[in-house]
Amino acid sequence: MPGQLVLVDDEPGLREAVQAYLEDSGFEVQTASNARDGWDLVQKVLPDLVITDVMMPQVNGYEFLKQLREDPRFQTLPVVFLTARGMTNDRIQGYEAGCDAYLPKPFDPDELVAIVTRLLQQRAAIKAAASDGENSDVADLSRQIAEIRAILTQRGAIATSPPPIKLDFTPREQSVLELVVDGLMNKEIARRLETSVRNVEKYVSRLFSKTGTNSRTELVRFALEHGLTK
Template sequence: MAARVLLVDDEPGIREAVQAYLQDDGFTVEVASDAQEGWDKLQQMRPDLVITDLMMPRVDGYQFLRQMREDDRFKALPVVFLTARGMTSDRIQGYQAGCDAYLSKPFDPDELVTIIQNLLKRRAAVVNELQGGETTDISTMARQIEEIRNLLVQRPSMVQSSSAVKIDLTPREQSVLNLVAKGLMNKEIARELDTSVRNVEKYVSRLFSKTGTNSRTELVRYALEHGLVTD
């Protein structure tokens, strides 16, 4: 899946040029003309990375970044500042505000692409480490966690409207399934069950096989619909 980028800039020429260049490099790009529109689209599309101009009317890039960092959903979201202000003091202020990269206009589009790729790789590596070495990409992982949370909200009606099925699960497979259904990833499950991440991966693979599913979201949906989650 292509990484999703939100570009916020009040200059139409910059928006069009950067959007076209990034799309040519395989990114999915949404644009906004100011921070308010950017905030609305941020919540709608849940991008993997944000690029924002600093000098914008009403709400500038610093205020926009502060708004993101105050929201738990976007605390770790990579943010790149684009600005015509390239003094060392300006860059320092940008990094102190919490941006991940600072690029002065005019800039080389190839440099921007490289910065984006590096930030996304770093974020994916951190998530991969936190999740115990799981290989799902960051956008897929985030989407699956959100979908699982939504499924948990729907759990009562899903169970009532579906018939139970009989699938033979070992006690350990049942424990792993219950924890997956709570939104835990492999490293967290390994900690809960006092076992290795490799063992958890084997149990999750067996659950996929027994239920005919291919992802954690599908597994949790199937388990909830058929009354397989026991706690």
């Protein structure tokens, strides 16, 4: 199963070897040599899965994972720990911190590929299940948007140009925002913009991040209140 991975490890030899093996197995892999660079990379790439070493200088794997889990965009992102520490207590600490798999070094690269494949399959199944229920959500979302518009109009709260705030949206993010406000779900937005659903998910996640919202209805209300759509 192809997927976009981020690999974080401070050992150059192991990092390069694992990257090469994963890429030979069909995955796209971007790497970082420490958790701080890994955090920047994850925010830029919005990967399907993260593989990270635990014992790293400055910011260790547990702290890196905590940072990921505190961000709404990455609360369900699969994370695999790679570490030379294989004691039971260490594994328990890893699972309690929220990692999805724990692989002690040295490890068989085929086992890593199997773990990554399984986690990506689980993630895809969850997304598919959510997508199956998407159509039933469209009517409810449209109703909520209509109610928001009506309430804000009654209050005179829908902003007129120029917008009262200025956010740095890319042209594509602005297009996605317009369609979200129109009540479209990700599949329909992807068709309208001739892109993939995964790309739309990335744009919606970025819109949540830039506006400080956590749901489509919150995003719609925020956009209407602040005049961010046409």
